Every structure is written in C-alpha cells, then in structure tokens.
Amino acid sequence: MFNSDKxxxxxxxxxxxxxxxxxxxLASSERPFAxxxxxxxxxxxxxxxSEYELIEKFENESIFLNINSSEDINILMGSRSFYEGWDSNRPNILLFINIGKGTDAKKFVLQSIGRGVRIEPLPNKRKRALFLNNNREIDQNLFNSIKENVEPLESLFVFGTKADNLKEVMETLKQEKTEVLLGDLFEINPDIKDKDLLIPVYCDSSKIIVEEKEVVKYPIHPExxxxxxxxxxxxxxxxxxCKYDCDTRVLK
Incomplete structure (x- = not known):
C-alpha cells in the first residue's frame, strides 16, 4: 500500500x-502512495x-487528472472532488469520516458510492468478469487464472469512523429507489401470442421525393x-x- 519495503x-x-x-x-521510497x-x-x-516535511515537486502537473493511469496512488483523500464531475473505476474501498448525517451528507454518500461501484476488468468492458465469461467476452484461460481472486476487487467495501455513520449510510442506501426497467412496463397482448410478427423490409428507391407525382408539402414561414x-x-x-451530399436531381 505504501510502495516501500522499509x-x-x-x-x-x-x-x-x-x-x-x-x-x-514515505522517505524510504521514491513512489507516492496517497x-x-x-x-x-x-x-x-x-x-x-505543520509537523511534516513539505517538499515542492519539480513537475507542475495534476496527479488527479491522470489518476486512472497511475499505478502508485493507493489512497485518495478528499470530499466533493470525488463525486462532482469525476469518472473513475479505481476506488473499491470507501471510508467515510464523520459523514452520513443530514440531507447534504446523504446526497454525498449516494453519489460517492456511485463512483465506487464502477469497474472495468477489461478495456472498455464495464461488467464483472463472471458476466463477461458467461457472455464469452473474456478469454477462458484468463478468467480461470483470476476467478478465485477477482471478486474482492469487483466488490465495494464501505467503512465509517463511527457506528452511527455506518448506520446512516445503510439507511440511505435502503431508501434509494430501484431503477425500473423500461421493458417491464410493456404488456403483451394475449391475442397475438400465436401470431407471426411481421417485420417490414426496406430497400433503396431509384426515385426521390421531388420526382413523386403527388409530393407532400410541408408549409414553412415565408421568412x-x-x-x-x-x-x-x-x-x-x-x-x-459537397457540403450536404445531396442528389443532383434535387438542384434542378
């Protein structure tokens, strides 16, 4: 965790x-840890x-902006910066210090936890390894080599400095509404269960609208x-x- 053997x-x-x-x-290491x-x-x-040695770095660049690609930083400390406009799949352990009470705190808890449950076991694959394996989106040998150890890395652990804070966090999560899937809102008409579903097939026409005998007109304002x-x-x-890739027949 501290990137040092000493x-x-x-x-x-x-x-x-x-x-x-x-x-x-640590003074015994060149690599930062937090x-x-x-x-x-x-x-x-x-x-x-005031009691710590303060050293000014030579590189004038933001560590936070490159946090997703940094292999050294193991601990992130902060508050609003970690849930406002930040997209990262790094954190899987959250520690709330004196947080979890009041309306603003509940909002902070929910939004910061939302940052912690994001995972990306493979590039551009935002699903857990088991899901990817079941859908054959991951190499079988790779999955077999990590399946015994990957579950803790894909889980979110939430801690608090006080028992009351943890209780407040859990109550907040229980109050969060479960997202309703749009597909569950549709009802299947029982009269069409045994009937074939006709799917229209479209093809390109050699004619364009301006060549139709009865062109449908769309009135617009004279100006x-x-x-x-x-x-x-x-x-x-x-x-x-060139600009609109239109047919030459339209310009006649």
Whole structure:
C-alpha cells in the first residue's frame, strides 16, 4: 500500500501552482502512495501538516487528472472532488469520516458510492468478469487464472469512523429507489401470442421525393423560406453538393 519495503517518515509533496492537490510518500521510497484533493490546501498545510516535511515537486502537473493511469496512488483523500464531475473505476474501498448525517451528507454518500461501484476488468468492458465469461467476452484461460481472486476487487467495501455513520449510510442506501426497467412496463397482448410478427423490409428507391407525382408539402414561414432560398442561391450548386451530399436531381 505504501510502495516501500522499509518503514519511513511520511513526506508531503506540493505541486507548484496547484492549490488543490497534495501528494504523500514515505522517505524510504521514491513512489507516492496517497493523494489529497480538496478546495484549498493552504489551510491544511498550515493547520494539519505543520509537523511534516513539505517538499515542492519539480513537475507542475495534476496527479488527479491522470489518476486512472497511475499505478502508485493507493489512497485518495478528499470530499466533493470525488463525486462532482469525476469518472473513475479505481476506488473499491470507501471510508467515510464523520459523514452520513443530514440531507447534504446523504446526497454525498449516494453519489460517492456511485463512483465506487464502477469497474472495468477489461478495456472498455464495464461488467464483472463472471458476466463477461458467461457472455464469452473474456478469454477462458484468463478468467480461470483470476476467478478465485477477482471478486474482492469487483466488490465495494464501505467503512465509517463511527457506528452511527455506518448506520446512516445503510439507511440511505435502503431508501434509494430501484431503477425500473423500461421493458417491464410493456404488456403483451394475449391475442397475438400465436401470431407471426411481421417485420417490414426496406430497400433503396431509384426515385426521390421531388420526382413523386403527388409530393407532400410541408408549409414553412415565408421568412424562413426566403432565408433558405437566399442561402442556397449564395453558396451555389457545387458547394451544396459537397457540403450536404445531396442528389443532383434535387438542384434542378
């Protein structure tokens, strides 16, 4: 977890020109293990981290923006940053510190848990490995090699610093409404159960609408008609053909 084989003091790395992120690592390792992202790190540095060694990094880039591709960061610390406009499949362990009471806290709990249940065992595959295996979307040998250990990684573990907080979290989850599948709202007409379902087949026609004898007209406002006519007169036939990929017969 701490990316080090030896014990060491915790060092705090500050990114130049970044007022929202702090990186933590052990003095015995070059690899960081934790990232904090909050609204303003100034007060935290002053009030909470005065006894830690503060080192300014040379790289002036955001760690949080590249968190999905980072193999070093194992602990994320923060609050609203982790559920507002953030899409990641990294977290599967959540620890709520003094959270879970009040309307705003319930909203925070639900939204942050929503960030924690996202998984991606294979690139662009947002389903659990067992589901992918049943649908033959994963190599069988690969699945056999990970099936004994993958379930904890695909599960979300939620902890809290106080029993009351955990109870509040569970009550909030119970109150969340289950999403109704649209297909379950349809009723099958019993009179058509034994009848064939006719599916229309379409094919390209050699004719276009303007060649029909009785063309269906769609009335538009005279001003809109004049604007459209002036526009096509201005761009000319050649540009209209290239820009809108229309048939030359339309321009006659």
């Amino acid at each position: 014990p060491g003091k915790i060092e705090v790395l500050k990114i130049p020109s970044n007022k929202q992120e702090l990186v933590f690592k 990232l904090m992202k909050i609204g303003d790190i100034s007060e935290w540095i002053k009030n909470k981290l 809109d008609y004049e604007i459209t006519k002036n526009y096509f007169n201005f761009i000319g036939d050649q540009i209209a053909l």
